[in-house]
Amino acid sequence: MNHLNKPTLTSKECDLAREPVFRKLPKESIDALRRICRVRTYRAGQTVIADQDEPGFTGCIAEGILRMQKTLPDGRQHIVGLLVAHDMFGRVLHRRSNFDIEAATDARLCCFDRRALEDLLSRDPALERLFLVNVLDELDAAREWIILLGCRRVSERLAAFLLILCRRSADAERVVSGSNDRIRVHVPIGRADLANYLGTRAETISRAVHALADEGIIAILDPHTFDILDLPGLIARAGNGDFGLNRP
Amino acid sequence: MNHLNKPTLTSKECDLAREPVFRKLPKESIDALRRICRVRTYRAGQTVIADQDEPGFTGCIAEGILRMQKTLPDGRQHIVGLLVAHDMFGRVLHRRSNFDIEAATDARLCCFDRRALEDLLSRDPALERLFLVNVLDELDAAREWIILLGCRRVSERLAAFLLILCRRSADAERVVSGSNDRIRVHVPIGRADLANYLGTRAETISRAVHALADEGIIAILDPHTFDILDLPGLIARAGNGDFGLNRP
């Protein structure tokens, strides 16, 4: 059983002031946001925003994981982004979505009405600045990912992905075992999603994972749980890129 | 001879009001911009902004082509973006550049002092909004590119790239030949750069180009000049993606 695939949805509402993205905002901005905030919950597999839709809201994730993906006419799929708790999703100032946004796990979302948020943005420079900086960071991350897909082999991409998971403290925890401490990471998605994210196939992911295990870089506890045994080795495998540093 | 590799640098200054990006701005915003604008010229191959630099300016391109690229520790390179005339380059609100920005051809740039521009942004909501929308479009384009690299084969990527060139009217012109009209496109960069952009190698680019020619989809006039003979065929090859629609 993978607890990350079945988050327990608590009944407490969004606490926007506690979201890292909004923390730096002045109190009145947060209050204004809170006034246009509605909670929505989705079950794994449900579509939040469909490709080419004109959604009425954007928001941020309180709990769960969303995947942004595109399905090509011939059926091939690609995930352009995984969004975890505290990430923003959707698109202000833009009519149509260019991707499907689906719940990869059960999810609870704090949603802002699009119109109301755009009004707010126009009247609140601090908020608009926050969004600008946020989008700039996303752009950087997207370009890092372009490099990942453009000139790295699958094993390197997998290593980079695991490093990103390591850096997200919510997904990683230090585990003391014997004399040396390991980093435990939970992979919150299945092999197929992971393959679509890394631009390859589930079989290749499987082989790459076990290759890392054979080299002693990771240990496989179960298909969704690994221990990082050799962090420097993993970093070397990833090609020393500084992944995820933009998204602390 | 490839005239696009050696643009003649005219002596006239930037006419910001005529740049499509700025056209919608109120006159006073444009005037303010013009006041902090300096022209810089670069020769092909020169570095405009180095990876990890903290550049003192950003700007937009009056003439020429810039490439944003990253060189990995092991020497592999990847181009994350080609910037042509009227595109913005560089990064407001961010200390360090994550990429090299180099002149792929001789280039003339309208540059804004970074500090002055950031001051301006804080005081001019219309300008800040323009930047936000601009960055959102770049993010969309980057994600399209992620899909291109993540789940399309080289011949499809090449086809998509040619379609983007077609849609940039400056690079494409209709040519009447006999009864049917062709679209002529100039490829402003060499095979090696193109390979780094499309995530492959120069040899593979060469083969893919000639494969398209063998199928009668394009005609090769010289290594930098093609005629599109079968636009629907090219679109089908590219997988019906709507490339470049974000950047009209």
Added chain:
DNA sequence: CGGCGATCTTGACCGCGGTCATTGCATTCC
């Protein structure tokens, strides 16, 4: 004019990774 260097092209080879098929191992449902 002739040699030289850069770029593009083409061929031969082969390895990474895509594809297909099979197996194993859970969990769920009858």
Added chain:
DNA sequence: GGAATGCAATGACCGCGGTCAAGATCGCCG
């Protein structure tokens, strides 16, 4: 308990595209 379902793992095969090497083409410059 046994059948059914879903995901992961593994093996066999092979094709796309990376790599290396050798021509081809063109512009440049002595």
